[in-house]
Amino acid sequence: MLMLYNSDSFAVLQFDLPAVQDNDIQAQTRGGYEIVDKFARKEIFLEGPLAQRFREGVDRLVETEPTEEALDEFIAGYTQLAQQPVTLH
Known part of the structure; x- marks a missing residue:
């Protein structure tokens, strides 16, 4: 787990999960991003194509040297x- 972003509104964490190997198919790295909406107290885990789209969007945004507000607006999309309520363990 790696904290990628933390603002007053959101936290974004990256997870790299162990790869799953299926018979003759080469193992691929799995993982995704957990986004926590601190005000709504909800979270979502992005994986697969949605996680890839999120990463590509963040990469494009970072190239423009965005403000915190611009990053928060992107993440809010x-x-x-998110429908999973945040719970403390």
Whole structure:
């Protein structure tokens, strides 16, 4: 787990999960991004193509040297999908 972003509104963590090998198929790295909406107290885990799209969007945004508000606005587009309430363990 790697903390990628942390603001007053959001936290974004990257997870690299052990690869799963299926018979003759070469093992691929799995993983994704957990986004926590601190105000809504909800979280979402992005994996697969959605995680890839998120990463590509972040990479393009970072090239423009965005403000915290611009990053938060981008992330907010993904948290609209969040339905899992945040729970403390």
